[in-house]
Amino acid sequence: MGDYHTLNQGEVVEYARGIEGVFPVGAQLKSREIGDGNLNLVFQISDPASGQGLILKQALPYVKVVGESVPLALDRVRIEIEALRIQGELCPDLTPKVYAYEPDLALVVMEDLSDHITLRRGLIKRGRYPLFAGHIGSFLARMLFFTSDLAMDLQEKKLRVKAFINPELCNITEDLIFDAPYKKSRMNIFEPHIRDAVERIWADTELHLEVALLREKFLTKAEALLHGDFHTDNIFIKPDSAKVIDPEFAFYGPMGFDIGTVIANLLLNYSGQEGLGPDAQERIDYRRYLLDTLRDLWTQFELQFRELWNGHAADRMAKTRGYQDLYVARLLQDTIGFAGAVMVCRVHGFIHVADIDHIEDVAARERAQRIALEIGAALIKRNRSARSIEEVLDIALQAVN
Amino acid sequence: MGDYHTLNQGEVVEYARGIEGVFPVGAQLKSREIGDGNLNLVFQISDPASGQGLILKQALPYVKVVGESVPLALDRVRIEIEALRIQGELCPDLTPKVYAYEPDLALVVMEDLSDHITLRRGLIKRGRYPLFAGHIGSFLARMLFFTSDLAMDLQEKKLRVKAFINPELCNITEDLIFDAPYKKSRMNIFEPHIRDAVERIWADTELHLEVALLREKFLTKAEALLHGDFHTDNIFIKPDSAKVIDPEFAFYGPMGFDIGTVIANLLLNYSGQEGLGPDAQERIDYRRYLLDTLRDLWTQFELQFRELWNGHAADRMAKTRGYQDLYVARLLQDTIGFAGAVMVCRVHGFIHVADIDHIEDVAARERAQRIALEIGAALIKRNRSARSIEEVLDIALQAVN
Numbered sequence: 001m002g003d004y005h006t007l008n009q010g011e012v013v014e015y016a017r018g019i020e021g022v023f024p025v026g027a028q029l030k031s032r033e034i035g036d037g038n039l040n041l042v043f044q045i046s047d048p049a050s051g052q053g054l055i056l057k058q059a060l061p062y063v064k065v066v067g068e069s070v071p072l073a074l075d076r077v078r079i080e081i082e083a084l085r086i087q088g089e090l091c092p093d094l095t096p097k098v099y100a101y102e103p104d105l106a107l108v109v110m111e112d113l114s115d116h117i118t119l120r121r122g123l124i125k126r127g128r129y130p131l132f133a134g135h136i137g138s139f140l141a142r143m144l145f146f147t148s149d150l151a152m153d154l155q156e157k158k159l160r161v162k163a164f165i166n167p168e169l170c171n172i173t174e175d176l177i178f179d180a181p182y183k184k185s186r187m188n189i190f191e192p193h194i195r196d197a198v199e200r201i202w203a204d205t206e207l208h209l210e211v212a213l214l215r216e217k218f219l220t221k222a223e224a225l226l227h228g229d230f231h232t233d234n235i236f237i238k239p240d241s242a243k244v245i246d247p248e249f250a251f252y253g254p255m256g257f258d259i260g261t262v263i264a265n266l267l268l269n270y271s272g273q274e275g276l277g278p279d280a281q282e283r284i285d286y287r288r289y290l291l292d293t294l295r296d297l298w299t300q301f302e303l304q305f306r307e308l309w310n311g312h313a314a315d316r317m318a319k320t321r322g323y324q325d326l327y328v329a330r331l332l333q334d335t336i337g338f339a340g341a342v343m344v345c346r347v348h349g350f351i352h353v354a355d356i357d358h359i360e361d362v363a364a365r366e367r368a369q370r371i372a373l374e375i376g377a378a379l380i381k382r383n384r385s386a387r388s389i390e391e392v393l394d395i396a397l398q399a400v401n
Numbered sequence: 402m403g404d405y406h407t408l409n410q411g412e413v414v415e416y417a418r419g420i421e422g423v424f425p426v427g428a429q430l431k432s433r434e435i436g437d438g439n440l441n442l443v444f445q446i447s448d449p450a451s452g453q454g455l456i457l458k459q460a461l462p463y464v465k466v467v468g469e470s471v472p473l474a475l476d477r478v479r480i481e482i483e484a485l486r487i488q489g490e491l492c493p494d495l496t497p498k499v500y501a502y503e504p505d506l507a508l509v510v511m512e513d514l515s516d517h518i519t520l521r522r523g524l525i526k527r528g529r530y531p532l533f534a535g536h537i538g539s540f541l542a543r544m545l546f547f548t549s550d551l552a553m554d555l556q557e558k559k560l561r562v563k564a565f566i567n568p569e570l571c572n573i574t575e576d577l578i579f580d581a582p583y584k585k586s587r588m589n590i591f592e593p594h595i596r597d598a599v600e601r602i603w604a605d606t607e608l609h610l611e612v613a614l615l616r617e618k619f620l621t622k623a624e625a626l627l628h629g630d631f632h633t634d635n636i637f638i639k640p641d642s643a644k645v646i647d648p649e650f651a652f653y654g655p656m657g658f659d660i661g662t663v664i665a666n667l668l669l670n671y672s673g674q675e676g677l678g679p680d681a682q683e684r685i686d687y688r689r690y691l692l693d694t695l696r697d698l699w700t701q702f703e704l705q706f707r708e709l710w711n712g713h714a715a716d717r718m719a720k721t722r723g724y725q726d727l728y729v730a731r732l733l734q735d736t737i738g739f740a741g742a743v744m745v746c747r748v749h750g751f752i753h754v755a756d757i758d759h760i761e762d763v764a765a766r767e768r769a770q771r772i773a774l775e776i777g778a779a780l781i782k783r784n785r786s787a788r789s790i791e792e793v794l795d796i797a798l799q800a801v802n
Contacts, residue, residue: 155568167556
């Protein structure tokens with residue numbers, strides 16, 4: 001990494017100009033820093049005249065929010081690029097195009113997705129995306145199935161596990177999702193009005209045991225190549241399209257973590273509906289839409305995962321009678337547990353979600369926070385006994401009644 | 402590996418002579434090939450005058466039993482050496498000394514253990530080793546605990562998982578233990594008189610489901626650094642000492658696989674007692690000794706594993722109330738399942754055990770084979786519901802009544 005330096009806007013524009021086949025010769029390029037992440041510089045380079053654009057993303061060698069004091073290996077850009085390559089092969093329509101990759105600069109040049117918005121923004125605006133469950137259900141089924149031992153040569157899969165060993169980014173998840181929220185920690189950020197609920201979580205040993213078991217799965221279960229950070233800011237959407245970005249947290253882990261992260265983010269928005277105006281019916285309707293979407297997502301995932309298994313399982317043992325049913329049943333349980341853990345950490349942990357934090361009315365924000373904590377904890381406690389996705393819906397409905 | 406060539410006896414002797422501090426200057430060294438493995442050349446170099454000796458082990462780049470047609474990466478010697486280094490740090494008394502390692506030649510020079518015999522030979526001779534359960538119980542507890550997420554820095558552990566990715570040797574286990582024995586395959590070798598029992602195993606779908614689940618754990622559960630081939634030929638023993646050799650199959654896998662492999666080999670000898678002469682009381686007594694040893698092994702393991710956990714768990718989450726009990730309970734279940742799988746494959750699979758194969762009387766050999774298959778299949782079927790090591794003893798007793 002001897003040649004690494006952070007690029008300034010001028011360098012970024014010149015670099016973008018050099019990408020072939022995007023901008024007309026002599027175009028007047030505009031550059032804008034659009035990153036809201038904590039780990040990367042992100043620039044959008046556009047040519048207003050032709051409407052063409054590009055995204056340049058440069059990894060920072062430290063965690064931005066806390067200054068330069070926490071170094072972070074630039075190897076994550078290699079991991080992101082390799083994960084995007086696999087993603088592009090398995091789900092081309094759902095993957096942004098990559099135009100260039102400069103390992104020395106930890107720089108990636110990608111398709112501009114300005115015609116999409118993040119799913120989080122879409123949900124906050126109460127958008128409806130009838131194709132979302134099919135798109136993302138299919139994405140999850142294909143990515144998780146085809147990178148697992150069910151579909152891969154077992155020895156190739158081991159080499160892939162090796163290539164995606166990702167200690168530093170996994171460490172972030174291990175701390176922020178599976179540890180800090182369950183103890184008094186300066187990594188927790190929350191408003192005083194929910195201190196009683198947070199303290200109940202710190203004291204709930206039944207909950208802690210389930211979290212320890214989920215965390216153990218995250219640490220040890222090399223089941224499939226995960227996106228690793230599959231929240232709704234990393235899904236870009238418009239009515240007829242979805243794109244999954246930013247797999248820099250990719251590693252071999254338990255499938256349920258990715259599915260659970262998407263579901264958690266739907267339920268965080270569901271909790272946040274407390275803040276969206278006084279119209280009760282509109283709130284009820286949108287929550288109904290979110291729960292239907294959640295159910296459809298799981299149903300689409302399960303349907304396609306089973307179809308892939310029936311049609312493409314490479315491993316003879318995968319055809320063992322009863323194995324698929326048991327596998328899918330455990331996968332649902334993992335999904336529910338991880339969904340709960342992701343929800344809890346986004347309420348009083350280090351990184352919140354706009355779906356709740358953007359609520360201006362304090363009382364409504366507090367209600368949303370309590371609903372999210374209640375659903376999250378209930379999902380975590382239910383995980384090992386869950387039998388159906390309907391239980392998630394029941395838990396969500398109960399929390400707002 | 403450009404400098405690799407297989408050494409002849411003359412080269413071996415000259416190499417051994419160059420190891421400092423072992424042989425007197427001008428010693429008349431004797432060389433003997435003693436390998437009974439399929440993957441390596443093993444030479445014992447000794448000086449009868451001084452009584453000093455050394456072992457030189459050179460990995461072959463192909464599987465010996467089937468000629469040069471199956472190439473096998475010499476990287477396994479690096480894995481063996483790195484595993485021996487960790488083993489030597491954690492269990493110095495149970496680890497052979499390593500004098501030299503030549504990566505280019507895939508050559509290791511080790512302590513001569515001629516004053517020990519293999520535990521398999523010891524058991525076949527009806528030896529009793531009162532210290533064995535303590536030694537190996539402690540070995541398993543220390544190796545499995547200290548290489549796991551319970552004791553290691555979580556990020557260091559991931560780098561170690563990476564260093565021990567071992568596709569080719571895991572592939573051997575995946576095929577020979579978890580696949581071939583459950584289907585008609587040229588990798589199965591058995592005498593016609595047990596065909597009916599073997600065919601029942603090929604047709605037993607309840608058994609196949611359990612094997613698929615165990616195999617999935619072997620493929621995905623990166624819990625601790627395993628020896629990976631912990632049978633009784635890889636334990637050298639004398640009354641006051643035990644040494645664990647040959648960790649070339651080492652990889653990060655489920656702890657229960659190592660513990661189960663030792664237990665399986667005790668039970669294979671238990672099955673083989675059918676052949677040891679007509680004296681019924683002697684047979685009953687030795688079987689009692691083997692079952693007591695098996696129980697002691699688990700008990701010692703569990704005791705020390707829990708002590709290490711209570712005293713040395715690095716991970717805060719490891720202290721979660723109830724977690725240790727649940728962890729140990731699942732570990733026992735894994736152990737029982739893997740023990741069963743290892744037993745079954747050693748009866749009609751590709752590699753048998755002398756404990757049974759050496760029985761000269763055909764009827765006694767057949768009885769031994771059937772007992773081993775019965776115990777093995779019963780352990781596999783019991784694994785997910787097992788609660789106590791006593792269940793293993795009950796299954797073993799029932800199979801000979």
